[in-house]
Amino acid sequence: MQLIQCTKKLAGEMKIKVQKVDAADFNPLYCWHANLFKIGRKKCVMFMNNATRYHFVIYGVLKKDLQNLHLVFKKNLTTNLLLDGIDPEIIEQYLNQDSIVQFAATNNRSIISQINESIFAVDHYFYHELVEKKQEFIDLAAMNQWLNHQIMLKLSKYPVEMMRDVLEGIKK
DSSP, rough: EEEEEOOOOHHHHHHHHHHHOGGGGGGGGGGEEEEEEEEETEEEEEEETTTTTTEEEEEEEHHHHTTTTHHHHHHHHHHHHHHHHOOOHHHHHHHHSSSOOOEEEOOOOOHHHHHHHHHHHHHHHHHIIIIISOEEEEEEEHHHHHHHTTOOOOOSSHHHHHHHHHHHHHOO
């Protein structure tokens, strides 16, 4: 079972009630934290994996996207993993392990603080690209790849390397 642990802000926007669950009952590789934030006037959602801290941003989230967040999540996760060079077979195996998605409340302050730090980095990335470099558009795929090549103190490797190692371990 995939577990998406939503912040209060995200759960409120989705109009769902979430309860705290014991994360020990779930494999952390299949658990994700999600937070809603804004860049300018656009809503965004950041997802971060509990085990590897692999994360990505979905920009310009609409109300219909929030109603089908589990489908939007899987689509964007697949795209980001493919762009990071993960074998499509491994991605399919990971996503098809259990297609049921459950939403719950967040329970790990460490992950929330790392999400907030990454949101801060995304905000600066947008500013740098749009204001300083005077770009008209942001390459979200490049930004998400850049995010997963940032150092996180709790990890021995970059998040993308951690995710690659764990997913390749599943295949064996």
